[in-house]
Amino acid sequence: MLRGPSGSGKSTLLAAISGVTDIPTGAVTVAGQDVGALPASKRDRFRADHMGLIFQVFNLVPWLSAVDNILLPCRFSKRRHQRVQGPLEEEARRLMETLGLDPGALASAKASTLSVGQQQRVAAARALIGAPEVILADEPTSALDPDSKDTFMRLLSQQTQDSGAALLMVSHDSGLDHHFDRVIQIADLAGAGAGA
Amino acid sequence: MILVLQSLWNRRLVAALTVLAIALSVALILSVERLRESARTSFANSASGIDLIVAPRGNEVQILLATVFGVGSTSAGMSGEVLELVEEMPGVAWAVPVMQGDNHQGFPVVGTSGDYFDHFKHSRGQSLVFAKGDVFADAHGAVIGAEVAARLGYGVGTEIVNAHGAGTVALEVHDEAPFEITGVLKRTNTAVDRMVFVSLEGFDGLHAEDSLQSHDPFAAVTDTDRDAHDDDHAHGFVPDQINAIYIGLSNRTAVLGVQRAIATYTAEPLAAVMPNVALLQLWSITGTAENALRLMSVAVMAASMIGMVVMLSAALEARRREFAIFRSVGAAPRDVVFMIVAEALLVTGAGIIVGLIVFTGANLVAEPILTTRFGVSLGTQFLGIREVGLLLTVLCFGGLASFLPAWRVYRMTLADGLTTRL
Numbered sequence: 001m002l003r004g005p006s007g008s009g010k011s012t013l014l015a016a017i018s019g020v021t022d023i024p025t026g027a028v029t030v031a032g033q034d035v036g037a038l039p040a041s042k043r044d045r046f047r048a049d050h051m052g053l054i055f056q057v058f059n060l061v062p063w064l065s066a067v068d069n070i071l072l073p074c075r076f077s078k079r080r081h082q083r084v085q086g087p088l089e090e091e092a093r094r095l096m097e098t099l100g101l102d103p104g105a106l107a108s109a110k111a112s113t114l115s116v117g118q119q120q121r122v123a124a125a126r127a128l129i130g131a132p133e134v135i136l137a138d139e140p141t142s143a144l145d146p147d148s149k150d151t152f153m154r155l156l157s158q159q160t161q162d163s164g165a166a167l168l169m170v171s172h173d174s175g176l177d178h179h180f181d182r183v184i185q186i187a188d189l190a191g192a193g194a195g196a
Numbered sequence: 197m198i199l200v201l202q203s204l205w206n207r208r209l210v211a212a213l214t215v216l217a218i219a220l221s222v223a224l225i226l227s228v229e230r231l232r233e234s235a236r237t238s239f240a241n242s243a244s245g246i247d248l249i250v251a252p253r254g255n256e257v258q259i260l261l262a263t264v265f266g267v268g269s270t271s272a273g274m275s276g277e278v279l280e281l282v283e284e285m286p287g288v289a290w291a292v293p294v295m296q297g298d299n300h301q302g303f304p305v306v307g308t309s310g311d312y313f314d315h316f317k318h319s320r321g322q323s324l325v326f327a328k329g330d331v332f333a334d335a336h337g338a339v340i341g342a343e344v345a346a347r348l349g350y351g352v353g354t355e356i357v358n359a360h361g362a363g364t365v366a367l368e369v370h371d372e373a374p375f376e377i378t379g380v381l382k383r384t385n386t387a388v389d390r391m392v393f394v395s396l397e398g399f400d401g402l403h404a405e406d407s408l409q410s411h412d413p414f415a416a417v418t419d420t421d422r423d424a425h426d427d428d429h430a431h432g433f434v435p436d437q438i439n440a441i442y443i444g445l446s447n448r449t450a451v452l453g454v455q456r457a458i459a460t461y462t463a464e465p466l467a468a469v470m471p472n473v474a475l476l477q478l479w480s481i482t483g484t485a486e487n488a489l490r491l492m493s494v495a496v497m498a499a500s501m502i503g504m505v506v507m508l509s510a511a512l513e514a515r516r517r518e519f520a521i522f523r524s525v526g527a528a529p530r531d532v533v534f535m536i537v538a539e540a541l542l543v544t545g546a547g548i549i550v551g552l553i554v555f556t557g558a559n560l561v562a563e564p565i566l567t568t569r570f571g572v573s574l575g576t577q578f579l580g581i582r583e584v585g586l587l588l589t590v591l592c593f594g595g596l597a598s599f600l601p602a603w604r605v606y607r608m609t610l611a612d613g614l615t616t617r618l
Contacts, residue, residue, distance in 0.1 A: 018524075020523065040528075040529075041528050041530070044523075044526055044527065044528035044529075044531075045526065045528070047524075047526050048525065048526020048527075049526070053524045053525070055524070058517050058520075058521070059521065060521065061518050061521055061522075062206075062518075063202065063203065063205075063206030064202060068202070072521075072522070072525040073525045073526060075199065075525075076522075076525055076526035076527050076531070077526050126525070
């Protein structure tokens with residue numbers, strides 16, 4: 001977990017890691033690949049193949065159903081598609097179930113009809129599908145109430161462990177520290193950041 | 197691609213309205229083109245078997261319209277003697293006299309000889325064929341075109357009464373001289389379909405009875421006044437006044453010679469009109485109106501295209517978040533651009549398909565009206581090569597028009613990255 005106050009550059013760091021912004025060569029290495037060395041189009045592909053992202057809010061395409069939202073990465077990444085064993089929809093429903101969503105009631109519901117808590121879980125399922133190496137989460141719990149926060153974090157860390165992914169989360173909430181193996185203050189990274 | 201469909205479905209009302217706007221403009225463009233084409237083919241088909249039309253000197257277009265299409269009338273008649281003169285000219289294969297000026301419930305009545313049905317050719321050399329009955333045998337017989345029969349419910353044996361004048365308003369009804377229909381022609385999709393043919397005697401008889409002479413039309417044949425005519429000829433009865441003569445040439449190269457001979461005829465001012473030349477003149481006159489119509493339909497198309505760009509652009513702001521999400525799950529900016537262009541192509545494509553349906557429907561409604569009034573058939577062929585080309589052009593412009601919103605989206609996704617600034 002990466003912790004720091006608002007405006008300290010947490011989101012910018014995530015953008016750099018995920019390869020959305022241009023970064024110099026050698027600055028970021030994800031799953032053995034120097035992200036900065038890739039041209040823009042390859043970075044998009046690399047992100048689709050190896051990373052799952054969860055944001056604070058507005059994670060879902062409102063006019064798609066929960067299942068369609070979860071399956072979005074599989075449409076853009078052949079690798080994620082192939083890593084899903086069995087039918088895609090079944091896997092999406094399985095992930096929903098493990099994250100505490102009732103697939104029977106919610107699978108075909110439009111994302112815009114879901115509650116914020118449900119939306120964040122659907123977003124988590126989307127980040128997890130196809131077992132990417134890295135899950136990047138940008139304050140995914142800030143819109144949730146304290147109880148749901150804990151449940152959400154528990155389920156998310158459980159699932160990332162099960163799929164063997166690394167979870168990098170940025171947050172200013174120290175109450176979530178116990179879910180993580182390592183907690184780094186962004187201020188401690190300043191030297192390295194300046195170096196890059 | 198499924199995403200594009202789902203996204204459009206999410207905005208189905210606006211998308212449907214845009215499709216409708218494009219559909220209407222597609223139907224309009226196709227109709228204008230089709231009407232223009234079919235008017236030209238139909239007119240050309242009507243006149244295709246006639247090499248020359250001899251009529252009192254006047255405007256060539258007016259002569260053509262009056263004699264071949266029964267629209268309007270020629271200024272005056274000419275002496276029946278001209279017929280003999282023309283028949284003896286070198287190169288002339290056949291000559292058929294034509295009398296005009298009456299109508300039957302708005303359909304032009306043509307007085308002619310029985311030869312007309314043997315010689316008249318339409319639509320690249322097809323002869324007239326009788327669907328029922330046969331050519332009139334005497335002065336009281338009449339032959340009607342297919343459209344007249346269909347429209348008025350006439351068949352062989354029906355008695356009809358003609359009126360003087362060319363319009364639908366019967367100024368003077370010749371109810372003292374009824375005709376009995378002896379034959380109905382097969383449909384030709386030319387002006388012939390809406391004509392009523394009677395014999396020269398019959399036509400002349402209508403007017404003869406009005407005159408002081410008031411004699412039996414059959415007597416005219418043996419009338420001493422007409423002894424000047426050479427009775428060797430097979431055409432028999434020749435009235436004093438005729439309106440025009442259709443000429444078929446045995447040798448096309450004779451056309452200029454015949455034309456000159458007629459133009460220099462001293463007894464009365466005559467002209468020999470080549471139907472094809474007169475048609476070209478007619479098209480050059482109507483060309484301006486046609487171009488105005490085309491310009492307007494293109495403008496309507498442009499307006500509907502702008503409507504589509506507005507639809508796509510207006511949704512862009514609202515969809516920023518959506519694009520950011522697509523980016524986060526691995527969509528490249530060009531994927532997002534592709535989505536916009538695909539949306540535009542889908543909307544345009546749907547517009548073209550709906551437009552074709554509207555066009556076909558409009559055709560079915562307009563066809564009977566046009567055939568009755570003008571003898572113009574819109575044709576049964578579904579789409580010509582030109583029309584397909586036109587539709588492809590529309591589709592291309594639809595794609596081109598989407599480049600503007602697509603370019604905006606490209607810059608937007610690059611600037612936004614994964615974080616949406618709302």
